[in-house]
Amino acid sequence: MKTISSTGTIKYLPFAKAQVDRNFKVIETSEVWDMIFINQKKNTTETGQEFAFPANSLEELNKECLEKKQNGEKVIPVVCGEGNLLWYRWQIMPCYDEDGNAQGSYILREEVTEQIRDEHLLTKVQEVARIGGWEIDLIHNNIYWTKTTKEIHEVDMDYVPTLEEGINFYKVGEDREKITELVSRAISDGTPWDTELRIITAKGKELWVHAKGEVEILEGKAVRIFGTFQDIDQKKKADLEYKKVSERLLIATEASQIGIWDLNLRDNSLEWDQNMYRLYGIREKDFSGVYDAWESAVHPDDKEKAQYELQEAIAGNKDFNTEFRILYPSGEVRYIRAFGVIRRDSQGNAINVIGTNWDITELKKTQLKLDYSKESFERAFEHAATGMALVSLEGNWIKFNQNLCEITGYSEEELMMMNYLDLTHPEDRSRDLQFRSEVLEGKRNSYQTKKRYYHKRGHIVHLIVSITGVKNIDGELSHVISQIMDISKLVKAEEHLKSLVEITQSQNASLLNFAHIVSHNLRSHASNMSMLTDFLLKENDPSELQTIGKMLKDASESLNETVAHLNEVVQVKVGGVEKVRSVDLLKKINRVKKNINALLLEKNAECQIDIPEDLRVKAIPAYIESIFLNLFTNSLKYASPERHPIINIKVKQIENGSCTIEFTDNGLGIDLEQHKDKIFGMYKTFHHHKDAKGIGLFITRNQVEAMDGKISVLSKVDEGTTFSLLLNTA
Structure with a gap:
């Protein structure tokens, strides 16, 4: 127990100290203290800054220390005159007379602004990066997890795991076996680890984490293991997906005979993969440059068009997506489809074009056969006495005749911007969707129903609609054909009678x-x-x-x-x-x-x-x-x-x-x-x-x-x- 001396002085102490009585009135201060604080008033320091004395907070701490007869400590911020925030650690040491009666207290002040800022910054960095810390006390068999580590594991903040529970969060199989091996090796010979594994959180979510561990050795024995724990789930899954896509792309290009090319616009050089040479029916060793090989193969009538469309894409006017013919050394004509993506620098200048080529010759031949059938169908479609429409599986118009425009009152452009459900009366939608769903699921081939459309002018049009599913050559439903008959006059007559x-x-x-x-x-x-x-x-x-x-x-x-x-x-x-x-x-x-x-x-x-x-x-x-x-x-x-x-x-x-x-x-x-x-x-x-x-x-x-x-x-x-x-x- 300290007693206040009547003769002692703290004025010349080399640190900030103040003496207050039991009513928290200042008795004496050191010169270092006086540089900033004097009697709870704002005063200008040698550097010209002003500081507010945190009297209320300190008085509460002092009162608590006097009541409990023990020292106290608290970190309290102070705002200077320019608005800057400084942090100080305040220590209260109560003093008593020889009879044990409280006489006052000594107050010590220490600036800890940098320390507090570093701690706050570190905490924020850990929160943003989702990095948590952990520690295993091998002597007392205690485990400590930081707040972020608990958040990653999706456990309560008061959760305290055992070593076995901590390991059991790792996914059963190779992940749990690996972490068990790493921890065992660390305990036995002090080997650290840095690995990526999967855990199953307390709420059942699978996450990828980056786990690092270090070992503290004392007298040849591991006494503590500590490290970091980071949530890398999104990045890891993205990396795995990228790897999977890359592998699939390689397999796909090889299997589909798709050629890949890269045109460097800075030096006008062109690179081909081996599929490109196979597509063009030529050998790499027969040409001194790839660009020469391309020019020699493109059909003379299509070369100017292909070059023009490439320049338009480079200028940003359109995408590079074109078709052209090539000539094999044997004289055979083949059709090539080309697609390219323009890469640009930060100023928007084109750097290179990366693209693909594939042979569409067979597709072109088939297309010619289809054109004739399509022409015959379109004549019947356009001149039908009822409204006719081709509708996608998603319910969007593919094509319709003029009769449908007359029934609904909308122009062709307006109808194309709409879905058939946009026209359908709300009370008819559920029944229509049910029938349509049965067609899409193969439960029926067609159906006929009465329904109502909204005319462009706002009135209701009564219809009989017949829907028939259309399948592709693989037997899969591709779209539906709708026949739409306007029966409004008949319905109006029935309603009048009713x-x-x-x-x-x-x-x-x-x-x-x-x-x-x-x-x-x-x-x-x-x-x-x-x-x-x-x-x-x-x-x-x-x-x-x-x-x-x-x-x-x-x-x-x-x-x-x-x-x-x-x-x-x-x-x-x-x-x-x-x-x-x-x-x-x-x-x-x-x-x-x-x-x-x-x-x-x-x-x-x-x-x-x-x-x-x-x-x-x-x-x-x-x-x-x-x-x-x-x-x-x-x-x-x-x-x-x-x-x-x-x-x-x-x-x-x-x-x-x-x-x-x-x-x-x-x-x-x-x-x-x-x-x-x-x-x-x-x-x-x-x-x-x-x-x-x-x-x-x-x-x-x-x-x-x-x-x-x-x-x-x-x-x-x-x-x-x-x-x-x-x-x-x-």
Whole structure:
């Protein structure tokens, strides 16, 4: 335990040292310390730099040392005035008086910036290069792996392997046998190793690694083995693949009689392999130079063309991919196919051309025979009465006739940029692909199906498509032939007939729905007028009689308007959705509220309406009034006796051409677990109310759906009900 001396001084010590009291106030510093730090303030050094004293970090370390009564050490960075980062190692040595009471501490400072930078740089290099380290302590039989080594092995960071486990990561067979031999030899005679082997990671992945090992010998005995471990999987696999490809290329060129040549553009020299001489039917020893041999063999009529195309490729205008004829010494004409790749320097200048030649004489002869058959097929193809197309196995157009262009509305150039699936209706794709797959797999030779294409103008074209697979001379499927017949007029006629039947059925259903609407709507108005009549007979106050008279007049007018709307419904049922028009939603809701004002007053109901004034929806006016009239009267009819009714109508969402209206009350609610599937059913009731008929919500749903809308409900017993209406905006 150190004690603070009252007479000692550290001022002239040759290193940076400071003395602080137990409150971390500076008592004394050495001159070396003062060159940078004085009393936790920024001060200019002899070199003109400023440094920030890391007081908080040191104070925390000092406090910990005093509490534990032990020395402490910590590396803390300091930022100088110019923004440079310097690293220092700070050592805290607590001091106590003779009774063991803490009096303060000594602080030693040592710059370790270069060391820290080197350590950080080494760590980054290892991470980037995927190089890990490892060590085996042969005395204590301990193994240490660095973070990167563990990452390569795909093990947890707290994993500590044994020597046997480390070896068992190597792939069973020659890799594991080799590493076992190398480790054993290293332990026995200190032989280091440097090898490339395969491991199987903890997650089952096979990796190539570069393993190096060195041995530490003490008194003639190996006591430690250490080394590096690098992930070289990508590079090794690329090298192996390159070697394999090179070997295959050599075999392929020999077997296929492909000649390889190299034209040096700097000295205009040309090199041939032996296959080139065999292709040209000449002997190397008969010519003084390779270029002379080539010129002597090329057909005079093709020499200028071949040279021109080579110069165009060198200039970068096109690829060198050409055909020309050669003459054998015997006078026989052979056809040669030539292909070349231009190598360029960093400035883009051509250095040399490396290429191949191969004999295509037999191919040319066969091509002449095929040309005649092709010409006959093309005449039938182009003049067919239906759309005709050749389609690749990938679904791309190979060729098609003008009739297909007329069926789809696209030009030949536009169709060639498309896939047949681009034209196919989404609902027809899966069936078409299934049939096509069966043809490609050989399960059937052909098929015929109805499908739909999208015309360029956007409308649908109905088709009957016949697909037949075409095989090559090896019996393998090469492409398919499609025959495409436009049956749109026939389908349109069928749909018209079907629509007439559907209209008849719809009109019959509408008659029943209309009868319910008449009954339901007139009963609401009758109830309202009956209640007003009762008020009129019982009331003696002139002012109240006047008010009731006005309300009675309003109810009468509303009844007339409802009758007019019901007459309009009759017309709507005749014309269908053509009667849908733009409707001011807020105005319609307020009109319904006005019609049942007496009922609202009787129930002491509070009604809150939050609908934008400019919101218009696509709807049938009579249907909108009927829907909200039913929702209003239901809220009042099934109000809770425990609280006065509160009705809230608001717009929840407006987007993508539609809006969602929420109609909420605080009434009795509906048990959805029991009645979920019956909410909108005909003659379904959920409360024992004398006026419940079970027809209102049924009518409401049909009216909403007739306007291409949707209605849904959320409800909790004794809390209330929310109806959500999805309507199209105008």
